[in-house]
Amino acid sequence: MSSNVVQLSGPQWRGPDLQELVAKAAFGDQDAFGRLYDAVAGPVFGLVRRVLRDPAQSEEVTQEVMLDLWRNASRYQPERGEVLPWVLTMAHRRAVDRVRSAQAAADREQKVAARSHAPVFDEVAEQVEGRLEREQVRRCLKSLTELQRESVTLAYYRGYSYPQVAELLALPLGTVKTRMRDGLIRLRDCLGVGT
Structure with a gap:
């Protein structure tokens, strides 16, 4: 050794x-x-x-x-x-x-970070979807007659009741109700709701 x-x-x-x-x-x-x-x-x-x-x-x-x-x-x-x-x-x-x-x-x-970032993507998708839906509603509103569009806009976007809409448009309540019903049917068809 x-x-x-x-x-x-x-x-x-x-x-x-x-x-x-x-x-x-x-x-x-x-x-x-x-x-x-x-x-x-x-x-x-x-x-x-x-x-x-x-x-x-x-x-x-x-x-x-x-x-x-x-x-x-x-x-x-x-x-x-x-x-x-x-x-x-x-x-x-x-x-x-x-x-x-x-x-x-x-x-x-890493899991917490991944979860905290996920809502950002969902939020973006939700905003895009909402924007597309609004555009489609605007397009369909343009397809209504002037009286139908005014009645629907006052009742659904401004929050007026049917009698208030009739008073604002200086029309009989029955006429406003008929125009609103016809306008809503046309909107539903245009938007493809219920089909």
């Missing part, structure tokens, strides 16, 4: 016993947790940074993982595996949760 290779096992590796530190931390030993923190924070940050890519968020998630480690040290089961892989699994889960949370927030914002 060459002298440039560092061997991480055997007599040359003198790192802290992570299982012992976790066991002590589980009983509230802050000094043991401090040493555990120093031993695993770097690998945790590296893993989280690879998942999140954002340094600030990676620091936040690393701190959350380390807090979880302090709170859940008593849940570590040595028979299920080594400490570092257990901690890195917690870190990976936490980082993936952060990515999913950010994606869900972005999706919600």
Whole structure:
């Protein structure tokens, strides 16, 4: 073996016993947790940074993982595996949760933005449709006789009653009613209503 290779096992590796530190931390030993923190924070940050890519968020998630480690040290089961892989699994889960949370927030914002823009299109369509209908009504009104057009305009656009229309046009009420009925029938036919 060459002298440039560092061997991480055997007599040359003198790192802290992570299982012992976790066991002590589980009983509230802050000094043991401090040493555990120093031993695993770097690998945790590296893993989280690879998942999140954002340094600030990676620091936040690393701190959350380390807090979880302090709170859940008593849940570590040595028979299920080594400490570092257990901690890195917690870190990976936490980082993936952060990515999913950010994606869900972005999706919600996109849906809200899409919904807030939809009424603009409906409003435009409604305005165009209203304008076309008004043009068609104007065209059909022009097809009525002068007396029919005046009677319909006074009653339906100005809000006058039939007797008031008769008085304004100086015509008998029966004549106004007949002209209005005939005018409305012609309008209905012209507009294609009821066909």
